[in-house]
Amino acid sequence: MNLRPWLGAGLMLLACLAGGAARAHEVMPASLEVNETTTGTFAVRWRIPAQQGVAPRIQPRFPDDCTALAAPHIEFLPGARLAEWTLSCNRALRDGAVIAFEGQELTLIDVLVRIAYADGTHYTAITHPQQPMVTPAPPSQSAPGVPAYARLGVEHILGGVDHLLFVACLVLLVPGWWPLLRTITAFTLAHSLTLALSTLGVVQLPTRAVEASIALSILYCAATLARNGMQAGARSGPAWRMAFVFGLLHGFGFAGALAQIGLPQDDIPAALLMFNVGVEIGQLLFVALLLAAIALLRRLRSAWPRWLAAMPVYAIGGVAACWWWQRAISIFQ
Incomplete structure (x- = not known):
């Protein structure tokens, strides 16, 4: 036979x-872009992958001295959900500020974090489900973080x-x-x-x-x-x-x-x-x-x-x- x-x-x-x-x-990373427009004021762009309009329950949590100036504007894009809002932080995300991601530990998703300060310095890092938080380095010690994209490339091809x-x-x-x-x-x-x-x-x-x-x-x-x-x-x-x-x-x-x-x-x-x-x-x-x-x-x-x-x-x-x-x-x- x-x-x-x-x-x-x-x-x-x-x-x-x-x-x-x-x-x-399945395992596309999320991204958090934080751009300082004026001292202590940041434009936040939070993008998270979504399948059939459903995004994982992950939310960025900023330090207690940060306050949202308006409700986030949410938009659904092909394969992603985008939220944008303005944030005011008394310490301007410096001095050991911690940005955590609630719910990330329950997923397989990494998060690419990019912070651009008004003085021209940058901070880039990747958080993982095992360690869902970052502590931005002082601007004098921060780096563009471009090598982080090599890791994202490896993760993308293997995923x-x-x-x-x-x-x-x-x-x-x-x-x-x-x-x-x-x-x-x-x-x-x-x-x-x-x-x-x-x-x-x-x-x-x-x-x-x-x-x-x-x-x-x-x-x-x-x-x-x-x-x-x-x-x-x-x-x-x-x-x-x-x-x-x-x-x-x-x-x-x-x-x-x-x-x-x-x-x-x-x-x-x-x-x-x-x-x-x-x-x-x-x-x-x-x-x-x-x-x-x-x-x-x-x-x-x-x-x-x-x-x-x-x-x-x-x-x-x-x-x-x-x-x-x-x-x-x-x-x-």
């Missing part, structure tokens, strides 16, 4: 059931399941170290190019259409693997060309995530570079772990049925198909 068709149908059904609840970017599935397909498609290096490099160059162009406002594409196209790129790669077998790149032509073309799409996806995080207006190029460096570090780490896992499985392959090797391919294809369907429908909503 040929189990392959039944295996494929079953895995696609399970993937669709799981994909209905799962998202490719972006769709990008990782595409990279996994590339690893399975391409035989040999040199062809794989060339393919991954082409993917890196392509998404770095469109990430920069989109972030700098040179080229803009609709976010929902980009996300649907990214899902379609994963589905195409999975279909190629299912049709031609593992390491199909040996027979289906240079994979680096496909990686470059689809990498252009994935770069727009990275840019959409970076737009939600926000960039420091006084140092956009450096923050963009560090975010991209973080993405590449995370990508290389994932490739290394995946290659190690494949090497281990090859040593144990005599103990596994042959049809079992098709499971990852059908699972990737099923998840990608569900993502594409969900994202395509969202374009018209």
